[in-house]
Amino acid sequence: MSSTRPQVSFEIAGVNALLVRFGDQLDPQLPAYLSALRHYLLQQHPQIIEQVVPAYTSLLVAYDPRQCRMYDLQLLIERALDEVPYSTVANKSAKLVEIPLIYGGEYGPDLDDVAQACRLSTDEIIHLHSETTYQVYAQGFAPGFSYLGQLPEALRIPRRDTPRQTVAAGSVAIAEQQTAVYPNDSPGGWHVIGYSPIQWFNPHAAQMTPVEVGDQVRFIAMDEEQLREWISTHNTESQL
Numbered sequence: 001m002s003s004t005r006p007q008v009s010f011e012i013a014g015v016n017a018l019l020v021r022f023g024d025q026l027d028p029q030l031p032a033y034l035s036a037l038r039h040y041l042l043q044q045h046p047q048i049i050e051q052v053v054p055a056y057t058s059l060l061v062a063y064d065p066r067q068c069r070m071y072d073l074q075l076l077i078e079r080a081l082d083e084v085p086y087s088t089v090a091n092k093s094a095k096l097v098e099i100p101l102i103y104g105g106e107y108g109p110d111l112d113d114v115a116q117a118c119r120l121s122t123d124e125i126i127h128l129h130s131e132t133t134y135q136v137y138a139q140g141f142a143p144g145f146s147y148l149g150q151l152p153e154a155l156r157i158p159r160r161d162t163p164r165q166t167v168a169a170g171s172v173a174i175a176e177q178q179t180a181v182y183p184n185d186s187p188g189g190w191h192v193i194g195y196s197p198i199q200w201f202n203p204h205a206a207q208m209t210p211v212e213v214g215d216q217v218r219f220i221a222m223d224e225e226q227l228r229e230w231i232s233t234h235n236t237e238s239q240l
Contacts, residue, residue: 005086006030006057010074013060016050018073020059026149027057029086031135032094034059035214036084045076054213055138056147094135094216099181099196100230101130101172101219107195110160114174114191117157128152129193130221134179136211144183144201144209148217151177163189170195172219183209194219197231 006023013019022030034054041049041061051062063073103126104111115122134148141147151174159175164187167173171182173190182188183201196219202208211217222230 005033005081008081010077012070016065017060017062018070018077020061020077022057022059024057026137028135030057031137032214033084033086035212037080038213040080040084041077044080048073048076055140094214095211096133096216096218097211098218098220099172099198099210100222100227101194101196102222102224102227103129103194108172108193110173110191111193114155114157114193118154120154125155125193126221128155129174129179130219132218134217136213136215136217137178138213139209142183142186143203146180146200146209146211146217147178148180149178151179157191159189160191163187164192167192168195170197170200172196197227197234 006025006027009021011019011021022034031054037059038052038054041052047064048068049061049063051060053060053062061073061077063070068076102108104122111122111125115125118125120128129151132152134150136146137149138147139145155174156177157175166185167182167188167190169182169184171188171192172194173180173182173188173192175190180190181196181198181200198210200209
């Protein structure tokens, strides 16, 4: 991994926020760095900074304009960039979260179509998807929706031509360079290839999602019996 931080630029994002851009290239190291910056800024300046939202290559910093001028906020962020060296984050291991998953059938209604589109067998799709370690690049679209990347090249296909009106919570889907777990029942245009019983969004928990930007995710392929045993062991409610 590179120890050189991408070049930084600042943009005004409304009357009480700055957008900090870190180039335009998707760097696998960058999510962990943005997460570290987010925690640092919130811990060091709780009276000034109200919210920090990391995305693929940017950080949105919202602040209280009664406590700080925008120019001074930029100076605070620039000092934080020096206090959280890119090389230090590169040497730290990201948290790895393993997600149980059942593929295909009623749980993954698009698996066969994905296999046909990718010119692979369903077993090859499952192998490629479950053997990849994904980065959490961003949270968005819906509360708790985590964008995980990047998919192996062989699995990259466009979104569905016709989105579904409802995709069930727990559905695991792919589209373009990304995969994700739907945290709630919602409309969706990604290809559903499986199901996980993990509760992906809990608004009442201290950490509302099992992952945050900068974490890593691996999917663990299971059959129905294995997944039922996992659900029983973890006392998890499930649609299985």
